[in-house]
Amino acid sequence: MxxxxxxxxxxxxxxxxxxxxxxxxxxxxxxxxxxxxxxxxxxxxxxxxxxxxxxxxxxxxxxxxxxxxxxxxxxxxxxxxxxxxxxxxxxxxxxxxxxxxxxxxxxxxxxxxxxxxxxxxxxxxxxxxxxxxxxxxxxxxxxxxxxxxxxxxxxxxxxxxxxxxxxxxxxxxxxxxxxxxxxxxxxxxxxxxxxxxxxxxxxDVREAELIKYANNAFLASKVSLVNELGNVAKAYGADAYEVLEAVGLDDRISERFMRSGLGWGGSCFPKDVNALRAGAREQGYEPELLDAAVAVNDGQPRRLVDLLADHVPLEGARIAVLGLSFKPGTDDVRKSRALDVIDVLTARGADVVAYDPVAIENVRPDYPDIEYADSSEGALTDADGAVVATGWPEFDGLSVDGMARTVVVDGRRIDVDEDALEVYEGLTW
Ligand SMILES: NC(=O)c1ccc[n+]([C@@H]2O[C@H](COP(=O)([O-])OP(=O)(O)OC[C@H]3O[C@@H](n4cnc5c(N)ncnc54)[C@H](O)[C@@H]3O)[C@@H](O)[C@H]2O)c1
Ligand SMILES: O=c1ccn([C@@H]2O[C@H](COP(=O)(O)OP(=O)(O)O[C@H]3O[C@H](CO)[C@@H](O)[C@H](O)[C@H]3O)[C@@H](O)[C@H]2O)c(=O)[nH]1
Missing domain, CATH: 3.40.50.720 (NAD(P)-binding Rossmann-like Domain)
Structure with a gap:
């Protein structure tokens, strides 16, 4: 054709x-x-x-x-x-x-x-x-x-x-x-x-249009629910990943899209959930659950930085941000949660040094004043603390030798040797 x-x-x-x-x-x-x-x-x-x-x-x-x-x-x-x-x-x-x-x-x-x-x-x-x-x-x-x-x-x-x-x-x-x-x-x-x-x-045409929004709204809300449950798990001192792995064994729920942490970003979920909220309101319907999904999502970057601040005074501290893309496997940084983390850190007086395997050049124009490293080791050198913002596989087994203080707060559940660290905190575990 x-x-x-x-x-x-x-x-x-x-x-x-x-x-x-x-x-x-x-x-x-x-x-x-x-x-x-x-x-x-x-x-x-x-x-x-x-x-x-x-x-x-x-x-x-x-x-x-x-x-x-x-x-x-x-x-x-x-x-x-x-x-x-x-x-x-x-x-x-x-x-x-x-x-x-x-x-x-x-x-x-x-x-x-x-x-x-x-x-x-x-x-x-x-x-x-x-x-x-x-x-x-x-x-x-x-x-x-x-x-x-x-x-x-x-x-x-x-x-x-x-x-x-x-x-x-x-x-x-x-x-x-x-x-x-x-x-x-x-x-x-x-x-x-x-x-x-x-x-x-x-x-018909109208249903096809809505299927796409319903799909994205469902997935984004699922991750927000998983994050809410993750935040509750953290409050109880429980591991959300163990809890949700078991929950996902129920066929009606499924084990996919169950990773709690920093939340959803990208070029689709944020804009599509917001368009659907605005469209629903225009039609006279208050989409309360979608509003809540956005609110939970928007709270996660601040929660991550709060956890770090429990261990490291942020004013003047050198903080490594590992990962900039909105998810691993892409250089797309549109609505990446990593950028929200950087915003919160800099607003609280931290000096940010960022590393990502492929996405640095897509961030630099909008964030010319932060420092960039060409490896995770480089970003961690002399850092007073680190946050993991994107779950790139190369962050597994992270080498923290050069850090001033080995404090790592993880928003994506990387594989890390906790015993080698002074502090390791997971956002929801
Ligand atoms: N990116 C995704 O993962 C994804 C997945 C499913 C659906 N969508 C949807 O698909 C649509 C496109 O998304 P995208 O990510 O490919 O967007 P994009 O911004 O990557 O690409 C759009 C392209 O259109 C070009 N363009 C703009 N105006 C034009 C014009 N008048 N004539 C010809 N070309 C023009 C731009 O130069 C750009 O290259 C959006 O509605 C998005 O929500 C995106
Ligand atoms: O368990 C999970 C799964 C995803 N995410 C986050 O959710 C966001 C979106 O991830 P994903 O859905 O894998 O990526 P996209 O490329 O944004 O794809 C979504 O958006 C596209 C554009 O509409 C749709 O076509 C896809 O079906 C839909 O999955 C990312 O920030 C992920 O980090 C989590 O936090 N936990």
């Missing part, structure tokens, strides 16, 4: 490379010329396992990128993979989606045969049919349903495992308003669906 993908960031690039891998002919339409050049040169513009080799294998044959929206006219389907950020008040900001839909609609004005526009970005119920579709209709001059159709196909991939998640998904969701649109999506995803004998979840 001939597919165009508008927006070539984390999602658009991954989806494009994977669809090319599945045998489709794919073009990325992207406004950033560096990204376009990178894909056409066969190089991955982002750090994701399995992406580089797929782009290298297909660039110039089944995969290309362009800044020119006219390329969509040579395709049957367009996926919108544009950012849907959070406004200052927490609500969903659709300005980029609207601009993308305008450009796409204009390009489709001179296309003769049928075209399916699929929203893959995370958008609140009603956005595809009530915001995107009218723009496409106005700009193309083609009524929806008479040559142009819209559909919604939410994406559940995670940073760090994006390629594998796309190619081997737990579920595939098609939100459509017609049998034709559903059939086109089934054909496009056929290699994935046939391999596992998976049936796609087929719904």
């Amino acid at each position: 001939h597919v165009s993908i508008v927006g070539s960031g984390y999602v658009g690039t991954t989806v494009a490379a994977c669809l090319a891998d599945l045998g489709h002919d794919v073009v990325n339409v992207e406004i950033d010329e560096d990204i376009v050049a990178s894909i056409n040169a066969g190089e991955a513009p982002i750090h994701e396992s399995g992406l580089e080799e797929r782009i290298a294998a297909h660039a110039g044959t089944r995969l290309r990128a362009t800044t020119d929206y006219d390329a969509v006219r040579e395709t049957d389907v367009t996926f919108l993979c544009l950012p849907t950020p959070q406004s200052d008040d927490g609500s969903l900001d659709l300005a980029i989606m609207e601009a993308g839909a305008e450009s796409l609609g204009r390009a489709l004005a001179s296309k003769d045969d049928d075209h399916l526009v699929v929203v893959k970005s995370t958008v609140l119920p009603g956005t595809t049919e009530d915001v995107v579709a009218p723009i496409l209709e106005a700009e193309s001059g083609t009524p929806i349903g008479e040559g142009i159709e819209v559909a919604m196909n939410p994406e559940f991939l995670r940073m760090g495992t994006a390629v594998q998640d796309f190619l081997e998904p737990d579920k595939v969701v098609f939100g459509t308003a017609s049998d034709d649109a559903a059939a086109t999506l089934r054909e496009l995803y056929a290699p994935i669906l046939e391999r596992d004998g998976t049936d796609p979840v087929e719904t």
Whole structure:
């Protein structure tokens, strides 16, 4: 099939490379010329396992990128993979989606045969049919349903495992308003669906939009509940990991997403939970449980620093922050809890020296005044205390020899020889 993908960031690039891998002919339409050049040169513009080799294998044959929206006219389907950020008040900001839909609609004005526009970005119920579709209709001059159709196909991939998640998904969701649109999506995803004998979840557009938010709200709230239970465990002097490992043996609960500690960050959970809270309020519903999930999450960085302050006077102390990315396996620092920890530490007068295996350059522009080390040993040298903010595997078995005082407060449960330390405190154990 001939597919165009508008927006070539984390999602658009991954989806494009994977669809090319599945045998489709794919073009990325992207406004950033560096990204376009990178894909056409066969190089991955982002750090994701399995992406580089797929782009290298297909660039110039089944995969290309362009800044020119006219390329969509040579395709049957367009996926919108544009950012849907959070406004200052927490609500969903659709300005980029609207601009993308305008450009796409204009390009489709001179296309003769049928075209399916699929929203893959995370958008609140009603956005595809009530915001995107009218723009496409106005700009193309083609009524929806008479040559142009819209559909919604939410994406559940995670940073760090994006390629594998796309190619081997737990579920595939098609939100459509017609049998034709559903059939086109089934054909496009056929290699994935046939391999596992998976049936796609087929719904109307509005349900597909909400499935994505419900999914993220559920997972984020699960981690917040786990953190609340972890905080209670700590108050009782109990180990939350032992408790929750046992709880997770219940099939109804599952052992996944049970790691308590510093909480959830990243480009999705915070903005999506906030968009859903704002959207629910707009609909006249008070989402009290989601409010609480955010409050528990926002409290964890301060709790971590409070624990450290029980052992080390922070004013003027040299404190190592180990890990900056929002989770291991990615250089993404968007809404990373590590940054909140740094904010609290510096507000309380500590001198921060930070280390991360891949994410330092993404933090430096916003935090030019803290010190950076090129290894965990370097960060720990002469430190009066350390906090673990991201659970990178390389922090397991940490060497603390050079520390002024061997005080370690762990927000991610790394593997550490507690007997070698003056103080080891886990956030929830
Ligand atoms: N990152 C994830 O893990 C993930 C997973 C599932 C769903 N999502 C959702 O997918 C959407 C995209 O997320 P992302 O992380 O890929 O965003 P991103 O910021 O990494 O990428 C978006 C890309 O769109 C480009 N762009 C902006 N305006 C454009 C325009 N008018 N025309 C063409 N290109 C334009 C940007 O230059 C950028 O490269 C969001 O709605 C997000 O919530 C993200
Ligand atoms: O037991 C756990 C699991 C996760 N986290 C934290 O939760 C956040 C999110 O982690 P994860 O879900 O693995 O990463 P993302 O790449 O943000 O993926 C989420 O957000 C994406 C964008 O919407 C969705 O597509 C994915 O399905 C959804 O898992 C990170 O800060 C993790 O450190 C915990 O604290 N404890």
